[in-house]
Amino acid sequence: MSDVTIKRALLSVSDKSGLIELGQALGRHGVELVSTGGTAKALREAGLAVKDISDLTGFPEMMDGRVKTLHPKVHGGLLAVRGxxxxxxxMQAHDIGAIDLVVVNLYPFAATVAKGADREEIIENIDIGGPSMVRSAAKNHESVAIVTDPADxxxxxxxxxxxxxxxSYDFRRMLAAKAYAATAAYDSMIASWFAFADQGAQFPESLSVSSRLGSTLRYGENPHQSAALYLPVGPSANGIAQARQVQGKELSYNNYNDADAALELVSEFRDGPPTVVIVKHANPCGVATGATLIEAYEAALACDSVSAFGGIIAVNRPLDGPTAEAISGIFTEVVAAPDADEDAKAIFAKKKNLRLLLTGDxxxxxxxxxxxxxIAGGLLVQGxxxxxxxxxxxxxVTKRAPTEQELNDCLFAWTVAKHVKSNAIVYAKAGSTAGIGAGQMNRLESARIAAWKAKDAAEKAGWAEARTLGSAVASDAFFPFADGLLAAVEAGATAVIQPGGSIxxxxxxxxxxxxxxxxxxTGMRHFRH
Structure with a gap:
């Protein structure tokens, strides 16, 4: 495939960033510029010669701009096979001139939805002519270059x-691939809005999910697996994928997965007291609240200091120097926080491999x-x-009602259990986890493992007794038999919170x-597989 000299370019963009510089560069190469509405106005104000689309088609823009490029002289100039x-x-019979370059970015549909616009404005921001030109130019990429991203x-x-x-042909082919991805993402956003926001569907007949490559990762869960991070296309999201990395090595697949688990759990306490979550292999191994972050960190670490080594930490307050100093006492992969003060940043800067992520809200x-x-052959989708x-x-449901402290511990343990892999058992006391049993094939073993971990933590800390004594215990699903509950009794628990519902x-x-x-x-379970 041969190179194609650009003689005529059609420009029609909503995002005007970089437009003038591009127009000037095209002008230096003697390219004839054809444009629409606001794009033509911006180019003229920059002193560039521009032909209006109406001069090309012989028809004025009409219907509030809804009809301007939907014309044979536009699409004929894009779709004609030159050879x-x-x-x-x-083309000769109908006086259609070839168009060698199209520069288009589409009406800001996602931004319009995100700002809370009414339905009429949202509908008006569904672009018709833009995607049509993009698709025509991309189809004929053998002869036409299509640019949809100002970054290009x-x-x-x-x-x-x-x-x-x-x-070159290879360059045009690359642009065409990006162009079809752009229109697919755009249509996906519109379809999702119609299905979920406009129609109120829970599971639409067709599910469109659009995302863009954020970064390729070194590997997946294991070195022989490839991996990448994709980011949603559409209204801005807020999560671990959008966090700002201040320092440290590149995040791995497992880092993202574990950091997400930590952030989701600590977010349960975003309006509560200072809280610290320590996660290892997507399971919390220590969670605690306190009067200060450092107090919460020390209590969370004491729950399972062995598993915390090489773990992920998330906090619900801006990170301070004393807490950062304490965290630096053991090897930690990632710390996620809404923000961090200069002292905390300086302390972590000495740990060059530690990743510090600032999430904002x-x-x-x-x-x-x-x-x-x-899954093999399909997708499982749930809310x-x-x-x-x-x-x-x-x-x-028992003869004795829980005390105020037991009730607080029950609710704390229940919140943590929601984020522990099933079967999940969580012992908690005074705003701190005492023992966590995760991912076992039966609930009795989870209860025993959590109690054993609490006893081991007490021995390592030099405590006289395990923190399960006088604790509350949460089970993510009902106890199918009394044996799991009796194991909690043996560990010293005095209160239980569970969904109920067993025969x-x-x-x-x-x-x-x-x-x-x-x-x-609770009448509600929290399985997490």
């Missing part, structure tokens, strides 16, 4: 400088959304687990009564 005698004859203006100018005003744990998981339980929703609930309640436990049902 096809019949096409060339049709410099590449286009460099290509033309190197090629004496022309573009924490995500809203109650936000809606979809979770998508690939986010944003369920939350308040005190007045709890049902006391053996009465048996479990009777066991709790016999042990003098207070137990509440």
């Amino acid at each position: 096809n005698a019949e096409h060339v004859a049709a 203006y410099a590449r286009l100018v460099a290509e033309m400088e190197e090629k004496g005003g022309a573009t 924490l995500p809203d744990p109650a936000r809606p959304g979809l979770q998508i998981k690939s 986010r687990d944003n369920g939350r339980i308040t005190r007045d929703q709890l049902k006391v 053996r609930d009465e048996e479990v309640i009777a066991a709790a009564d016999e042990a003098g436990l207070a137990m509440v049902f």
